[in-house]
Amino acid sequence: MNSHILEMKSITKEFPGVKALDEVSFAVTKGEIHCLVGENGAGKSTLMKVLSGVYPYGEYTGEIHFNGIEQRFSGISDSKKAGIAIIYQELALVPEMSVYENIFLGHEIQKRGIVDWNETIKQSVEMLKKVRLEINPATKVMELGVGKQQLIEIAKALSKDVKLLILDEPTSALNEDDCENLFDLLRELKQHGVTSILISHKLKEVIGIADTVTVLRDGRTICTLDARNGQVSEGILIKHMVGREINNVYPPRPRSKHGEVIFEVRNLNAYNPKIGRTILKDINFNVKKGEVVGFAGLMGSGRTELALSLFGNPAGFEISGEVIVEGKKRDFKNPRHAINSGLAYVTEDRKGNGLILIQDVKQNITLANMKRISKRGIVNENNEVKQAIEYRKALDIRTPTIEQKVLNLSGGNQQKVSLAKWLFVSPEIFILDEPTRGIDVGAKFEIYTIMNQLVAEGKSIIMISSELPEILGMSDRIYIVSSGRITGELSIEEATQEKIMHMATN
Amino acid sequence: MSFIRNVQKILKQNVREYGMYIALLAIIVFFTTMTNGIFISSRNISNLLNQTGYIAVLAVGMTLVIVIRHIDLSVGFLAGFLGAMAAIAMVQWHLPVVVVIPLVMSMGVVAGLITAFPVAQLGIPSFVASLAGWLIYRGALLLVTLKTGTIIIPNDAYNAIGNGYIPDITNLNILPGMHKLTLLLGIISVVLNIFNEIKNRQNKLAYNFEVLTVDMFILKLFFTSTVILGITWVLAGYNGLSWTVVIMLAVVAVYHYITTKTVLGRYIYAIGGNPEAAELSGIDVKKLTFVVFGSMGMLSALSGILFSSRLQSATTIAGQLFEMDAIAAAYVGGVSAAGGVGKVTGSLIGALVMTSLTSGMNLMGIDISSQYIVRGLVLLIAVIFDVSTRRRGK
Numbered sequence: 001m002n003s004h005i006l007e008m009k010s011i012t013k014e015f016p017g018v019k020a021l022d023e024v025s026f027a028v029t030k031g032e033i034h035c036l037v038g039e040n041g042a043g044k045s046t047l048m049k050v051l052s053g054v055y056p057y058g059e060y061t062g063e064i065h066f067n068g069i070e071q072r073f074s075g076i077s078d079s080k081k082a083g084i085a086i087i088y089q090e091l092a093l094v095p096e097m098s099v100y101e102n103i104f105l106g107h108e109i110q111k112r113g114i115v116d117w118n119e120t121i122k123q124s125v126e127m128l129k130k131v132r133l134e135i136n137p138a139t140k141v142m143e144l145g146v147g148k149q150q151l152i153e154i155a156k157a158l159s160k161d162v163k164l165l166i167l168d169e170p171t172s173a174l175n176e177d178d179c180e181n182l183f184d185l186l187r188e189l190k191q192h193g194v195t196s197i198l199i200s201h202k203l204k205e206v207i208g209i210a211d212t213v214t215v216l217r218d219g220r221t222i223c224t225l226d227a228r229n230g231q232v233s234e235g236i237l238i239k240h241m242v243g244r245e246i247n248n249v250y251p252p253r254p255r256s257k258h259g260e261v262i263f264e265v266r267n268l269n270a271y272n273p274k275i276g277r278t279i280l281k282d283i284n285f286n287v288k289k290g291e292v293v294g295f296a297g298l299m300g301s302g303r304t305e306l307a308l309s310l311f312g313n314p315a316g317f318e319i320s321g322e323v324i325v326e327g328k329k330r331d332f333k334n335p336r337h338a339i340n341s342g343l344a345y346v347t348e349d350r351k352g353n354g355l356i357l358i359q360d361v362k363q364n365i366t367l368a369n370m371k372r373i374s375k376r377g378i379v380n381e382n383n384e385v386k387q388a389i390e391y392r393k394a395l396d397i398r399t400p401t402i403e404q405k406v407l408n409l410s411g412g413n414q415q416k417v418s419l420a421k422w423l424f425v426s427p428e429i430f431i432l433d434e435p436t437r438g439i440d441v442g443a444k445f446e447i448y449t450i451m452n453q454l455v456a457e458g459k460s461i462i463m464i465s466s467e468l469p470e471i472l473g474m475s476d477r478i479y480i481v482s483s484g485r486i487t488g489e490l491s492i493e494e495a496t497q498e499k500i501m502h503m504a505t506n
Numbered sequence: 507m508s509f510i511r512n513v514q515k516i517l518k519q520n521v522r523e524y525g526m527y528i529a530l531l532a533i534i535v536f537f538t539t540m541t542n543g544i545f546i547s548s549r550n551i552s553n554l555l556n557q558t559g560y561i562a563v564l565a566v567g568m569t570l571v572i573v574i575r576h577i578d579l580s581v582g583f584l585a586g587f588l589g590a591m592a593a594i595a596m597v598q599w600h601l602p603v604v605v606v607i608p609l610v611m612s613m614g615v616v617a618g619l620i621t622a623f624p625v626a627q628l629g630i631p632s633f634v635a636s637l638a639g640w641l642i643y644r645g646a647l648l649l650v651t652l653k654t655g656t657i658i659i660p661n662d663a664y665n666a667i668g669n670g671y672i673p674d675i676t677n678l679n680i681l682p683g684m685h686k687l688t689l690l691l692g693i694i695s696v697v698l699n700i701f702n703e704i705k706n707r708q709n710k711l712a713y714n715f716e717v718l719t720v721d722m723f724i725l726k727l728f729f730t731s732t733v734i735l736g737i738t739w740v741l742a743g744y745n746g747l748s749w750t751v752v753i754m755l756a757v758v759a760v761y762h763y764i765t766t767k768t769v770l771g772r773y774i775y776a777i778g779g780n781p782e783a784a785e786l787s788g789i790d791v792k793k794l795t796f797v798v799f800g801s802m803g804m805l806s807a808l809s810g811i812l813f814s815s816r817l818q819s820a821t822t823i824a825g826q827l828f829e830m831d832a833i834a835a836a837y838v839g840g841v842s843a844a845g846g847v848g849k850v851t852g853s854l855i856g857a858l859v860m861t862s863l864t865s866g867m868n869l870m871g872i873d874i875s876s877q878y879i880v881r882g883l884v885l886l887i888a889v890i891f892d893v894s895t896r897r898r899g900k
Contacts, residue, residue, distance in 0.1 A: 367784075421787070
């Protein structure tokens with residue numbers, strides 16, 4: 001009866017302050033393709049990290065049964081030994097090495113420390129045949145496209161005699177042909193007894209390939225559905241994914257008429273030469289004075305790339321298209337140009353590229369507009385202190401003094417410092433990228449209140465978010481981004497979580 | 507009782523900041539005891555400071571380079587090469603000193619900008635770019651001294667930079683045998699320091715910032731004043747302040763001001779703290795990389811001038827290992843290899859620690875081989891101390 005290859009029972013995993021997984025149960029039948037779906041932050045990745053031993057036994061509670069035995073992995077190598085292989089979105093191949101070196105990396109065919117390269121190449125050819133890849137195994141991985149690299153990852157997993165293959169968002173970087181190819185391969189592997197777990201945002205794909213679908217939401221298992229008989233539709237999945245109640249945590253704002261268009265983007269295209277991929281395609285949108293425009297999209301949809309492209313393009317994408325600010329065409333060569341034209345960008349990753357953690361609150365607040373507190377290049381420290389104290393008070397940044405290092409503040413207060421830093425520049429257009437990620441409900445409410453004040457003063461806000469309630473609670477108008485394109489525009493009146501999710505998973 | 511407890515508390519809280527000073531003091535006390543006081547004699551201290559000069563100016567420039575997460579290995583032979591160029595400009599081209607010095611300093615700036623180019627524009631690691639410079643300037647130094655070998659510099663004005671002392675007030679009949687102007691300058695700097703500290707403290711009090719308690723504050727003032735007066739007293743007993751020390755202090759003062767009081771300084775530390783955030787805040791990271799390497803090149807030229815004038819000649823191996831001494835001084839002085847942290851005053855102390863070790867061990871007659879090992883261990887201990895106190899988050 002028990003044909004489950006994997007059973008995870010009552011898995012709970014807590015991070016400081018957050019329950020990422022709450023009594024999650026998840027069972028996978030031998031030889032099936034099981035899809036795991038859910039919004040960003042629903043707990044999919046955390047669950048897979050528990051399974052693969054990234055979070056070792058003891059850091060979570062619950063039981064994992066694999067192949068009928070209870071497993072207590074203390075690291076990734078344990079789960080690998082048991083026959084579980086995970087393939088992440090960011091491929092873990094060494095680009096400078098050849099295909100055969102990569103396939104056997106970490107489990108080389110050897111005799112007393114000496115690698116048998118002939119045998120390695122011979123076996124690599126077999127593995128490549130299994131994934132239907134006709135290439136010379138001596139080719140360097142860097143010369144191959146993303147689709148082929150993924151197949152090599154799978155070949156690598158097969159070479160380790162994998163029993164359970166986990167693919168995290170495998171298709172986000174692939175074109176349609178590569179996708180089809182990959183799915184055909186998964187079906188073929190299924191015939192040979194390999195079980196797969198597929199994490200994906202693209203619901204059409206999911207319905208096309210899944211035998212079973214499990215939906216996670218807010219760290220809980222919502223349901224597990226049999227997808228073989230065409231009973232599962234996108235609509236049903238979306239309903240389960242977003243079916244949460246929206247609590248009224250959004251401060252009310254009079255949604256009055258908005259002014260003229262202050263910011264407009266026409267036919268924006270961007271190409272990232274570092275990964276050799278088009279990241280934005282035919283982006284057209286506008287923002288009116290006093291408006292909050294929401295950009296909804298899942299992770300990896302190109303939202304952050306869009307913000308970077310607009311804000312002086314520090315990442316060095318190849319960009320074409322027009323940016324019009326207050327009726328004038330602008331061509332920002334660097335972030336300073338964008339700032340001078342009235343833009344501000346509160347980044348998604350405040351610790352990574354937003355704040356200078358080792359500097360204090362006041363230095364972070366003043367950094368983007370030193371002109372305001374200096375004369376002929378000399379900083380007026382008294383003035384700086386005065387200004388910083390004012391902003392600290394206005395935004396209620398909770399810190400012992402403004403000389404505290406930002407490192408020591410809580411996430412919510414760090415986010416307020418980020419906001420203060422850009423308020424200090426007095427811009428007209430704010431780009432807020434995930435403005436409330438990782439902060440508690442109270443701080444969220446305060447950030448929303450600040451946003452309301454800003455639009456009341458006639459400023460405009462572009463709010464990028466993957467949290468649908470936030471998009472619906474704060475926006476006046478919503479653009480939906482998916483795979484580097486704008487796939488829809490909704491007014492707040494017509495927008496629902498289901499509609500947005502439908503466009504975002506297209 | 508509570509006074510001593512207070513002292514302990516302050517020392518514990520600021521162990522990172524005061525650690526170097528305490529270490530330097532300990533080194534001085536140790537060598538003074540081991541050499542029956544010769545170490546602290548006026549003549550030795552004067553020599554020691556003069557020997558620190560050409561490393562200290564490099565360490566100051568290196569501080570900024572390391573703060574923005576780079577390194578410059580080319581500075582040693584660049585200093586040697588530019589010292590030789592100064593000698594050639596005077597001996598072969600017959601240019602006057604007032605032209606030679608700005609000329610050589612400009613050449614230094616250009617050399618620094620050339621090192622910066624592959625780093626800032628092409629994204630080449632500075633370690634590699636400056637290693638290439640190290641080879642090139644070494645070759646250039648050998649090339650320009652190929653025909654002549656060591657170039658003797660016969661110019662008294664130039665040689666005074668590395669060997670001369672500031673003039674004394676001659677028509678005063680007090681304190682015979684002491685250098686009066688040096689003492690006077692020492693007293694003036696003590697007064698300025700006290701005045702400045704009090705002003706700072708009042709400013710901080712006005713904003714309710716944390717300040718030292720009154721007794722601790724007075725203790726700190728007493729301590730710094732004693733140190734300044736002590737050093738000037740010792741120096742006044744020999745020939746007074748040398749021009750090298752004056753130049754070294756001037757460089758430290760200017761760079762201290764730039765790093766702590768100007769927008770430029772802020773930007774440099776912002777880049778070191780988080781280059782992406784700095785870029786997104788509108789800071790031109792590339793431009794400032796050029797500025798920092800340009801300043802490094804200029805200070806390399808100054809170092810070359812100080813060294814060649816001290817030797818009164820340009821030799822074929824001048825500048826060898828200066829870069830390593832400067833980098834070591836910066837690390838000993840608390841500059842963080844991770845970037846964004848480090849003071850130029852710290853690097854000065856670091857340089858003093860390293861030359862004190864050399865000088866003290868020379869006086870004790872310790873073999874050169876052991877000297878290198880000891881200095882290596884001190885560098886290691888200093889960095890371990892720095893990292894471990896940083897981890898505690900204070």
